[in-house]
Amino acid sequence: MDYIREFDIRLDKEYYYAGEQVSGAVILDTIENFKLKTIRVILRGKVHVEWRILLSGDRRTVKEDQYFVDERQVIWGEQNSENTIPILPRGYHRFNFQFKLPESNLPCSFESKPCCIRYYIKVTVDIPYASPPQGMKYFTIIGPHIDCMDEQYLKPVVFEDDKSTCCWCCKKSTVSLRCVLERSAYVCKESLKLKATIDNRSDEEVALRVRLEQCCEFFIDRGVLGVSKDIKHLVFEYRGSQVKPNSRTKWDSSNSLVIPPMPTTLVGICRLAQIYYVLTVSLDTQKDADIVQLSFPITIATVPFRIPNSTTPPIIKYEHAASHVEGGQYIGPEFLLGQVYDGNDHNLRESVVLYRPVYVTVDTRSEEGPKK
Incomplete structure (x- = not known):
């Protein structure tokens, strides 16, 4: 957006263990006032496997996902509010968020071509009259214990x-x-x-x-x-x-x-x-x-x-x-x-x-x- 100078996601550290608290902030630096409905934050951890196989003479892609963490928060506005949309004043804004990772054993972060295990924070800035900006911040899970x-x-x-x-x-x-x-x-x-x-x-x-x-x-x-x-x-x-x-x-x-x-x-x-x-x-x-x-x-x-x-x-x-x-x-x-x-x-x-x-x-x- 032309009136957003900076949009960033910052975490207190780059790696976590199961049971720890993920703390961070969404940074918005704006150059003018604008209506902002919500800022939604998602914490997600999933395994994705995908590769190509030969089936009946055709090359096909097979894939599947498994989720370990899926938590959501609204850190600005109200998710189902029908009231007047609030206005975010221009300037530098910091919106803090916190998530508690589950105590159960979590698989370690992993990157390979057929399989990846990723944990990330996804932020959506819901502006009612424009395409909502989105950002993602990946971090490492050290696991299992x-x-x-x-x-x-x-x-x-x-x-x-x-x-x-x-x-x-x-x-x-x-x-x-x-x-x-x-x-x-x-x-x-x-x-x-x-x-x-x-x-x-x-x-x-x-x-x-x-x-x-x-x-x-x-x-x-x-x-x-x-x-x-x-x-x-x-x-x-x-x-x-x-x-x-x-x-x-x-x-x-x-x-x-x-x-x-x-x-x-x-x-x-x-x-x-x-x-x-x-x-x-x-x-x-x-x-x-x-x-x-x-x-x-x-x-x-x-x-x-x-x-x-x-x-x-x-x-x-x-x-x-x-x-x-x-x-x-x-x-x-x-x-x-x-x-x-x-x-x-x-x-x-x-x-x-x-x-x-x-x-x-x-x-x-x-x-x-x-x-x-």
Whole structure:
């Protein structure tokens, strides 16, 4: 509108946890008096899944939504008033609003091409004789609430397996692998606590390989069976040195398996999306891969592990996800502020990103424990 100099939505912070209060304000700076019926504010959180499928030879788009939060307020005027429409005087105006997020587990904010989980404030300035201006402000939800100190995650997980090779029905040699995972839940930027014992009684050298995979599953309730999409990303891979024949060695991950920033584990909370992680430990030879393989479920949490007998809590930070995992490499076109190409490549600048979700990480120095 010509008589609105500024229309903005401001929040007290950019990320929230379930149960917290979202506080903000709508800013209107006007250059003349005008009739203003209402200012409506909506707090909404939803999951949207969408992709194209081949059905009877035709490419069709399938999509579905699920809402977690849908709250509304009128911060100026009355919603169903039939009285005289009030006049907003010219000048700078600040209209405050507050919403209470539900205490239930909320899925984390997430951005990918087939699925997005978004939370936002939408404001509509209802002017009776003109098209109502609208604005949206996106923010990040840190969730769901998963505490690394929960008893179920503190129990060490022990797996072992072996592989025997045979020659004319006689056992020739055996390769065994035993792994101990100190705990099964971690916050991003922590180091996985893994120990491995390798007993190589074969005639070939073997090498340890550790890899962490992100598994994303998206669903659409369509027809009897529905439609699904599975995506896997390699988070990291570690390769150890060769273990010589007829030898035994032990390996400790120490600080070599650091988890990069990425989305939280999301299982059993959203019916349209699941995100989980699998740690695979295997032994390879020069000829064959994964001759012995062990798999551990890994939970990416939002509340970090606290070092016993330490008075210093872990330092929490919030970072964008790594670009090589789902939820970190994709930015919706509506969040990219580009420019019109004028034929001169030297004038092109990088696009400005208006919004990207962040995820909980810890300062690596917090793992060192209290200084003596």
